[in-house]
Every structure is written in structure tokens, then in C-alpha cells.
Amino acid sequence: MGFIGNAIYFAFHPTQLRSVIQWKVWHNPPHERNEKNETETQKICFKFLDLTSRSFSAVIKELHPELLFPVTVFYLVLRGLDTIEDDTSIPLETKEPLLRNFKDVLSQDGWNFTGNRPEEKDRELLVQFQHIIAEFKNLKPAYQTIIADITDKMGNGMADYCVKAEKEDASVKTVEEFDLYCWYVAGVVGEGLTRLFVEAKFGNPALLDRPELQKSMGLFLQKTNIIRDVREDFDDERRFWPKEIWSKHVDDFEDLFKPECKEAALNCNSEMILNALEHVEECLFYLAGLREQSVFNFCAIPQSMAIATLDLCFRNYDMFQRNIKITKGDACQLMVESTQNLNVLCETFRRVTRSIHKKNTPKDPNFLKISVVCGKIEKFIETIFPTQRAEDAQRRMKGELSHEQVEKQKAEAESKSDLFFLMAIMAVIVLIIAGVMFVTAWFLGARFDLAWKEIRSGNFRPSAAITHQDL
């Protein structure tokens, strides 16, 4: 959409435009990077961050200075790994050891890789990888350990997957395999980030004791992407939807895209979305454990985008025909709501959940399960942010007033006395002015004695007109 297209679109969607403006005008990044003090290699890192990531670059750059470089380097290292894995022109004999030993290159000064095919999108990152290694070495040792650890896990996970894809069929069959796949591509990253947050004291250490929480964070995002991109992936001959789910609705995966199987495709999509929604409670629980605003924003924005994307996809046949995306205005509104606090974010989740709930239909075999999962999300939000408390109910029973009500009454009484005071002052002022006017009139020769006599004799008005006799 060009400028004119945008203008026409926003002219007919003023609320969307309002959201965009709100975001652009009112969003204050909690931390801004200080470009002046950055070294040459740091600048290169940020250049690559912009090049390789569309969605993450903005939130990463607003992170607290303590975590700004660790997360940037972490992201670029994983991106490098990804670029090797994605490249189908590299033979397995080269690729497998490269992936498995990628953690070691982090300690080799000046290492870079020129073996990618020219059309590989992020090829340049690996060609100049020595800069990222240099920056990696500048990080605190604790951060280096975490990043190396996760690189090791992810590299091995990817290598396993490549070997499996080469030797046998690597298609995702069971829901368990689906979770495992998502874990390798997104969950491990979540683990690394959580460890970085806790190390920097920006996250509750209890997050490390409950790994299922950060696992859900990663899985929820990854599953949402897999659901949304089903058409694009299918056109690229990739399929990630587990057979265990789609086989309940269609006989062959291709059937999902045939118009005569529309109902089956929608029901299958519902089941996929149901599977993803089961992570929401744990995601909110995880977000409750974050203690720093920029880290919260960093985690919350993708989550709210994900649930809104699920809402967009739910019972929407368009996603089997083309790639669909949430609108720019909605995205801006979500970003505004995700960069405040957990309470505001939970309200967003409740709203979006209800929107999903509303589209649920009893024709769907998973109708009841979807309804229950939506109910559970609401119940969970109610447990962290109760709308009513037992103490209030107890007080109500006894006919006592709650703290807020007492406050309110006090405030009301205060404003009442203020009002009286103001009116009294006004009355005094009126009296003074009237007095001054009377005195002035008397000095100027007013005959109040005559006026008084007239009033007593019942003539409240001066006689209507002056008659001839008076002349």
C-alpha cells in the first residue's frame, strides 16, 4: 500500500489511525540507546539487527542498557545459526558439524563463514560474523555462558532435525512432536532470555524453577506463527501442523486448501488454535514474574500480538487462501496496551479471548473445549486481578462501607463544605458591593428617605410618566 492507499484506508478507519497516532506520539521508550558512545562493532551489530529482524529490532533497542548488548548479540548468534540451517545448498556433512560446534566459534576471534549461497537473505551476517564474536567477548562472563549454552542446545537440536529430515521423514506427526519442534525453534530461546533476565535481576528467580512457564511463552508464539503461516508454508512445501490433529478432519493435508473441505479446514484450524490457547495462562503467569518495564514490554508485545493473531485466524477461511496479518492500527493499539503493566495487558487478553469466544460455534467438534479454555483464561485473570474481594463482601454483609466508599464519602463531605464556603464568600462580596453602591448613591444625592416613604405607601415602581402639571 502506497501513501495514497494508506490515506484512503485510514480515512475510512479513523479508530485505526487514532491508534497509530497514539503509539507514535505518546510512546516513550523506557530506555533509549546512546548512539554517541557506541563503538564501531556495536554499531555494526545494530545494523545487522535492523537487517535481520523486522519485529524484534525495535523492542530490543528499547531494552535496559544492562541487557541491550547481551540480547542483541544473543539474537544475532541465533540468527546466524538459523541462516546455516535454512540454507539447503549446504550439504549435510558440512552443515551438521557446523551446527553442532557453533558454540565453539563464539570463542574464535575473527571467525566468519562464506559458504552460504548468494541468495540466502542473511548471508552478510555470517560473512561479517567476526564483529559479533568481538562484541560477544565484551559481555559479562555470566551472559557469555548463558548464550553459549543455548547456542549449543539449539545447534544440536537443529542438527538432529536436519539429520532426521535427510534420513527419514521429518514431518510432524504427534502433538508431542509438534511441541518438541516448537521447543527447539522457540522454546530454547525463551530459556536463554529467562536466564538473562534473572541474571540481570530483572526477573523473579522463581521463573527458573518453573521452566514450563517460559516454555509456554515460546511455544505460544511459535504455534501462532505456524497457524497463521499455514498457506505460505504449504506453498513453500513445508508443513508443521501435526498429523495427529489434521488427520481428524481431512484425509490428506492438501485437502485443507480445497474449497469443498472448507468446514473441515475451519474445524481443524480451531483445534490448532485450541492447542495454542492452552499456553495462555502460563504466559500471563510468566509475565507476572518480570520486574523491569523494558523487559516486560519486550516479552508482552509479542504475546499480545500472538493472541490477537489467533483471534484474527479463528474461524477465518481467508488464512487458507492467503497470508493474513493484523492491521497496523490494531498492532499499534496492542503495543500501547502491552507497554504499561500486567493489569492493562490482562484486560487486553480478556477482550481478545472474548472475541474468540464469540466466534465459537456449536458446529465445531471442539466447541466445548474452546469455550472451557476461554473460561479458564478469564478465571486465571480474575485470580491475579480480582474484581471483588472477600473482605468487601464481608463488609457488605455487615452493612459496613468499604475503604473506598469511606474515602468517597469523606471526599463528598469535603466538597460540600467547600461549596458552602464559596457561597458564603460570594454573599459577603455581594453585600459589600451593594453597600458601596448605596453609600456612593447617597453621596451623589440620592433621597433614600423619599424612596422609603413611597415603598411604605405601596408604590414599588416610580410613577409611569411625568405629567404636565409637574412642569
Place this chain on the structure above:
Amino acid sequence: MLHPSTAVMPNCGIMDSKKVLVTRGTGFVGSAIVRRLAEKYPNCLITVVDLNPPRPQQDLQERVQFVQVDVTDADKVDEAMDLIKPDIVLHTAGIIPPLADRFRRRLEEVVWAVNVKGTENVLTAAQKVGARAFVYTSSCCVTTDDMRFQYANISEEWPRTSTSLIYGESKAAAETLVLRASNDHTATCSLRPSVLFGPGDCQLLPSIHACIAKKETPFVIGDGFNLWDVTHVDNVADAHVLAAENLTTSQTAAGEAFFVQNEEPITFRDFCLAIWAHFGHVPPWEIHVPKRLAYFAGLICELATWATGSSTTLSRGSVQDACAVRYASGEKAKSILKYQPRVDLKTGIRLSCEEYADRIGVKLPRTPFTPKPQARRL
């Protein structure tokens, strides 16, 4: 779906060769408790006390003894108690006013006599013969019948109301009696299930099913997002057995009340839609009736009822019921009683619909809810 951890029978022997008395043991909840007890403790001695003898189709198992007693008759209750000398009493007898009388005071005396006086009789008699444990079947209505408020995720710390509807008031008064009576000789506790459903249900499912014939299914009162708790009868039965186990062992539940439900809050609309779908009915369209309008219509109906002396389904009370938020946190029952719902909502609704279809002689159509939906290939 059976929960694997509770499907195995834990604590075998706690209640073996104990004498258990179940009041209203042929009723909806009572008979489910008897089934569960007999299954979990093949060696305990179960006596069912009821106003009416079991109907032919509810043949009690042979080893279950039956005694016919009216709980409102204190002497008869004493007599029966003396005869049985139970170790454990599960008191499920109670009366739920029919919907038309739920919001009125016409049946107050009867309800009070059975629910409060009856409970007092059974409790006193149980204490006299030295029963160790007394489990009372209360209701979430002890709190939620106060229609002025909404109840989202409430806990047991919420107060019992003394001014609500006749049912809630009577259950609250009886529960207070029971919990106060807990002492070293007789430990008591109270379970508060929410709206019950399950095979054998004569109230909820039949009236929801009847909406199809009455063509009432398209109407939605309010926004339809208000969540309710429902409870499968087998889960309540489970909770009773767990409570009895607790009161005869650690007694951590003594003097306590517990909300018991399926832990799957659902909008009442969806609960109905799921049942209708089992019977092959999907409302062709939806009409949203604003709450205020419905409330006004309810008022008109009530006036008409008052004038003609008939009974009504639509009233201000039933409109408030339809828009009410009523669900509880199950944390206390989970941590103290180790209660976990064994029958989930989906399975529970399917089983209930199958049983009800059987009862009324209807064959359930093949629905989207049947396990493998048809993947049509043209």
C-alpha cells in the same frame, strides 16, 4: 476422561468395614455417592436412608441396606440412627424448590423444615450415637443466592448470606449449624457444589432440552459472557468420599466448608448450546435481549402470574440468574481434600445426553461431537 492419578484407588482400607449412612441415598447425589463408595471401598457397610423406597430401576446393590425415614421426624431419625450406629454420616437430604418457586416465599416453611430442621435432626442423632464424621451436602447458593452481587472466582472466605432466597437462606442456616457442631467426637464439614448435572438428572438437562421444542434456543439474555460453574454428579460424589476419608483420618477439613465444582467455568449459553448440539440442534440465529429489557419483561410476567395465579418461567429472578456470574476457586478443596474433578465437562455432558436420550427414548444423531468427525472427500 478418568484422571490417571485418582483412578487408582488410594488409601485402601481407611473406610473398610466402617458403617456409612447416606441420607436421601436414592436421590441424584446420594445414589452417586453410594456407587462411588461401593466402588472404592468394597468392604464398607452402606445404609441408605430415604423418604421413599428406591424405585425399581434404581436397584440398590444387595449389600446396601435401606431404611425408610422422614428426616423431619426427629424421633424416627433417632430410632434409625440407634439401629444403624454409623461411623460416618453423609447427609445429602434436602429440598430444592422448583424454578417457579425459587424466587418466591410460598414454600418457605417446607424448605426450612427439610433443609434446616431435617439437618438438625440428623446431626443431633448422629452425635448421640457417636458418629465420627458428618459430611453435609450444602450448596454454592449459601453465598450466591444473594442476587444483588456478582460472584467471580469466589473463595470460601466469602460470607454466607442470611437474606437471599429461601433455598440459599435455608442451606446457609443448616451449614452454620453443621460447622458449629464440629468437635473432637464428631468432626463435620460441608461441601458446596454448584449447579449439578449428570446421568439421572431430572431438573437441569430436561429443562434445557425442552427449550428446543419450545423454540426458545435463539434467545440470549445479556452479553452471554457470564461464567458459571457446573458440577458433574460423580465429581460431587468423589468429593464426599474424600471428605469422609479426611474426617476419619487427618481431620484437616473439620469445621470447614468447600466449594466443589468441575473447575471449568463455562458460560451458561455455551453449556446449553453443547447440550442442544448433542441432540442435533444448532440455533439457526441468535437474538440478544438486553438485560434491562428482559428484566422488564420478567416483571410483566410476574404481574400476570400474580393476577392469574399461574406459574411463570420468566421472572426478574430468572433473568438475574441468566446474567449472573457465579464461579468459585477450587483451591481449598484441592489442597485440603485433594479433590480433582475426574469427569471433565465434555465427557460429562456427552454421558448425560446419552443417558437422557435413552430415558426419553430418543436416538442421538451423529453430531460433530462424535469422536471421529467425517472428513469428506468429494
